[in-house]
Amino acid sequence: MDFSPVKKQRVYREIVRQLRKKIEEGEIALGEQLPSERNLAESLSVSRSSVKEAFSVLESVGVVEIKQGSGVYLRNNNHNDVIAKINAIIHGVSVDIVELMEFRLALERDTAYYAAIRGNREEISNIASAYRNLEMAAEQNENGAEEDLAFHMAIARAAGNSIVERVMYMLSSEVREGLKESRESTLHVPARSSMVLKEHKAIYDAIKNGSANIAREAMAVHLEGVRKRYL
Structure with missing residues (x-):
């Protein structure tokens, strides 16, 4: 036994x-x-x-x-x-991850703002594709960490700032691990999974519509939500 x-x-x-x-x-x-x-x-x-x-x-x-x-x-x-x-x-969470979330909030809030202003048709299409992949992962009850990261990377590319894009690439492994852990808990709460998708959709819609301030706020709401759910 x-x-x-x-x-x-x-x-x-x-x-x-x-x-x-x-x-x-x-x-x-x-x-x-x-x-x-x-x-x-x-x-x-x-x-x-x-x-x-x-x-x-x-x-x-x-x-x-x-x-x-x-x-x-x-x-x-x-x-x-x-x-x-x-x-x-x-909760035994690495404080490094908490600090990473704070840094992501500071960086990606304005990244979404610039993506809404500068993103061209192809870049917006890539964000849309990344969102659909994230949606499919959620429908199949998969973790979706890779799809989530791809969505944020697509936004970084659309921001038209090579330094922002390089920083996101440098952080990608840490971000991926943080996403895996936070999304693992999300899988067990259907309402929470739906909320995460809704947050991503709000970011995408604002960028697609060229609404820079709304995109910035939507990203801030999402990342603050990630931090709260993680903790």
Whole structure:
């Protein structure tokens, strides 16, 4: 009789989870000092080494600052970014992927804008073809990561900026892996899969119609949705 090994929850993640709750409830404000290592260990009935590990992980992703002789402080960053990075830790998501999503949002938002302005007939046709392939993958309940990447690459080419296109190629392997993981969870929720297609369609329609500002906004909505679904 075979059993699958039970995955043990890392204690530091549970500590991070409880700290997130305090941040969300406003008990720990941005820029404020966190409870001491000893006090937190006693309150949660965990070892001080587990608390130290939690603080170390939070520091490594830029959520807290450890000041020697003073204590641990929550960085005064954007509240949503802090929560997103903490969620990444809790769910075991690579923070590199979270940062990649932030970079994609900054880059591809304007890429869609320029594609709407500069895209010629052939380039728009390539975006349409990439969208149809993505649609077919969804209909066949396939992951669709390759089709998704091809769609975004087609937009990068239509933007008419060789540097943007090269950067997208440089990031393609990382983007592909991120898409595989995020779309894997999407497959199990039909409504979510439909939403992803709808987001892509909105981007394509805006580019096809030459509506640059709408294309930029549609891309922003899509990539922010990707980040939320991933986390």
